[in-house]
Amino acid sequence: MSSGVLEFPKLLIVHHLFDFSISVMSCGFRSGGDTVATRRTDVLEMITRLTKRNVDAIAPGNRAVIAYDQDLTGFGLRVATNGRLSWFIEYRPGAGGRRVPKKRMYFGSREFTPEQARQAAKEMLAAVALGGDPAAKRQEEREAETFREFAERYLREEAATKLKPGTVANYRIAIRKHAAPEIGSVKLNRITTAQIARLHRNIGETRPMTANRVMECISSIFRYAATCNIVAVGHNPTRGIRAFREQRRERFLNAEELGRLGEAIREAETVGIPFTVDTDNPKSKHTPKSGSIQIDVHTAAALRLLILTGARLREVLNLRWEYVDYQRGLLLLPDSKTGRKAVVLNGPALGVLRSLDQSGEWVIKSEGEDKPRVDLNRPWRTISARAILPGVRIHDLRHTHASVGAGAGLGLPIIGKLLGHTQASTTMRYAHLDSDPLKRASERIARSITEQMGD
Numbered sequence: 001m002s003s004g005v006l007e008f009p010k011l012l013i014v015h016h017l018f019d020f021s022i023s024v025m026s027c028g029f030r031s032g033g034d035t036v037a038t039r040r041t042d043v044l045e046m047i048t049r050l051t052k053r054n055v056d057a058i059a060p061g062n063r064a065v066i067a068y069d070q071d072l073t074g075f076g077l078r079v080a081t082n083g084r085l086s087w088f089i090e091y092r093p094g095a096g097g098r099r100v101p102k103k104r105m106y107f108g109s110r111e112f113t114p115e116q117a118r119q120a121a122k123e124m125l126a127a128v129a130l131g132g133d134p135a136a137k138r139q140e141e142r143e144a145e146t147f148r149e150f151a152e153r154y155l156r157e158e159a160a161t162k163l164k165p166g167t168v169a170n171y172r173i174a175i176r177k178h179a180a181p182e183i184g185s186v187k188l189n190r191i192t193t194a195q196i197a198r199l200h201r202n203i204g205e206t207r208p209m210t211a212n213r214v215m216e217c218i219s220s221i222f223r224y225a226a227t228c229n230i231v232a233v234g235h236n237p238t239r240g241i242r243a244f245r246e247q248r249r250e251r252f253l254n255a256e257e258l259g260r261l262g263e264a265i266r267e268a269e270t271v272g273i274p275f276t277v278d279t280d281n282p283k284s285k286h287t288p289k290s291g292s293i294q295i296d297v298h299t300a301a302a303l304r305l306l307i308l309t310g311a312r313l314r315e316v317l318n319l320r321w322e323y324v325d326y327q328r329g330l331l332l333l334p335d336s337k338t339g340r341k342a343v344v345l346n347g348p349a350l351g352v353l354r355s356l357d358q359s360g361e362w363v364i365k366s367e368g369e370d371k372p373r374v375d376l377n378r379p380w381r382t383i384s385a386r387a388i389l390p391g392v393r394i395h396d397l398r399h400t401h402a403s404v405g406a407g408a409g410l411g412l413p414i415i416g417k418l419l420g421h422t423q424a425s426t427t428m429r430y431a432h433l434d435s436d437p438l439k440r441a442s443e444r445i446a447r448s449i450t451e452q453m454g455d
Contacts, residue, residue, distance in 0.1 A: 050077055050114050055085070074128075075121040078106070085109050087117040089124050093133040105135040147191060148184035150230065151175045151221055158224045164335075166314060174217040178203055178210070188225055193237040200241055208244030215241060251396040252403035257389060261307075264387040268293065268379070269300040273386045295379045301352050302364045302376060303383070306394065308349040310401030312336070313394055315343065317373050319363040324353060 042063045048054050050069040058065055060083040069075040078086040087108045092100040107124070108117060124134045145153070155175070159168045182199045183191055196218060204211035219238040225231045253261065267273055272292030305316050315336055323332050329350060331343035345353070356363065360370035367373075380394050 050075070050118065052114050055114055069118070072118060072121060072125070074125050075118060077117075087112055087121070089121050089128075089134070091125060091128045091134075093128065093136065094131065103133075103135045105138065141187065141189075144187045144189055145230065146185050147188055147221075148175075148180045150188050150225060151180065151184075154221045154224050159220070170213065171217045171220070174210075174214045178214045179218055188222075189231050191237050193240060196237045197241050204244045209246050212243045212246065215243065251392055251399060253389070253392070253396070253400045257387070257392075258307075258400070260387040261383070261389065264383045265295075265300050265303055267386065268295045268383055269297060270294075273382055276385070293379075293382050295383075296367070297356065298364045298366075298373065299376065299379050301356055302373070303380070303397070304352045305349060306397045307401060308346060308352065309343050310398045311343050312398065313376070315341075317364050317375070320361055321358055321363055322361075324363070326350065326353075 043066055044063045045066045045068070047068045047070050049071060050067060055067075055077060058067060058077075058079050060079055060081055062081060064081055065079040067077045067079070069077075074090050076088050076090065078088060080086070086106045088104050088106045090102050090104045092102055094100060105124075107120060112120065127134060155168060155172060159171055163171070179199065182202075183195055186195070196215070200211050200215055203214060215238050219236055222231060222236040222238065226233045226235060264273070272294035274292050302316050305311065305319075306313065309316075309331070311331070315331075315333060319331065319333075323334070324345075325332055329345040331345060333341045333343065353363065362370060362372045364373050365371065376394060384390075384392050
């Protein structure tokens with residue numbers, strides 16, 4: 001037996017790391033993806049062919065054992081004193097060379113057979129030969145943000161500075177209610193098109209329009225991720241997913257319904273609307289059994305302005321007195337969904353505005369305070385129920401304003417300008433209501449035919 005070498009069947013022990021001069025050779029190894037520099041004084045190293053028989057022959061003792069494979073350079077096994085096996089590769093990243101410290105990366109335990117571990121090591125070492133760094137890549141994967149984490153970053157850094165507040169609010173809801181519960185914990189660079197398609201399909205079974213809006217939100221998040229160098233440019237798992245067909249709701253109030261709406265608003269702002277108890281609602285026992293629901297003058301004014309001007313909800317609720325131009329009869333909005341906008345004020349709308357207390361900053365005040373009202377959901381539910389308008393949304397008041405104009409033969413270009421549409425195609429939804437030109441054409445054709453027929 002040669003000095004310093006102990007022979008075992010199939011095993012050749014090369015070094016006993018008992019002194020500092022040898023232990024410092026381990027500096028620069030990587031353990032579990034993290035670089036370490038330790039002075040090991042109780043590790044036994046050996047070189048052997050890492051087969052099942054030889055691996056089973058390595059018994060744990062009072063020292064950890066490092067076994068290098070004699071056939072595949074850079075492939076090895078660590079056996080801890082408690083018997084735990086850890087396969088690893090050792091390599092010099094980048095261009096390599098003696099000046100580059102070695103890295104050690106562990107990649108599995110007993111779930112790998114020796115042959116499976118050898119094959120995995122071959123693939124990783126082949127990547128190293130091509131300039132890769134498996135340990136750095138794994139560390140990058142571990143540090144990668146989840147969808148939920150990056151979505152919050154997107155809302156804060158990108159959306160809040162470049163999108164309108166309403167859009168940001170809708171995106172926040174789409175993330176919180178739909179996207180995050182399904183893919184929130186998945187690393188952003190691990191999300192697949194199949195996962196997004198499944199999410200889109202599941203939402204679309206009952207809410208196709210919502211499903212399409214969620215896709216738009218996720219797509220925006222991945223576009224921003226590419227600019228942050230988190231995913232590759234062009235990588236977007238929403239690509240190729242076809243949107244659901246959207247059937248736009250066209251609910252217009254007729255003359256009778258408008259009459260009931262007006263009566264309900266007047267009742268709510270004067271004597272109040274009687275309470276009604278929903279016996280099917282388990283919480284209805286907490287509803288008062290007597291009394292009435294009243295709305296203040298600002299809530300009533302907001303509802304009237306919506307129907308009289310065709311303005312959007314936020315345009316009315318966020319209206320400041322400085323935007324009102326009585327002389328020209330306009331609301332000069334510095335910003336809206338379509339940018340700067342002038343809303344025409346007709347006589348009844350001007351009357352509504354003049355009836356309000358014009359002190360303070362905001363036209364539609366919240367509960368008597370000089371701050372804008374957040375929404376009209378609760379009063380609208382009460383008033384629409386009283387007016388027997390099931391399923392009618394506040395936005396349908398804007399549609400009704402346009403439909404009355406189309407039915408009066410005012411022409412789609414004029415209606416589009418009144419509503420502030422930037423695209424003529426947006427106004428085309430009211431084309432079937434613009435019946436006056438069609439009626440006149442039909443009358444002329446019929447007269448010509450009857451004259452020729454001699455009737």
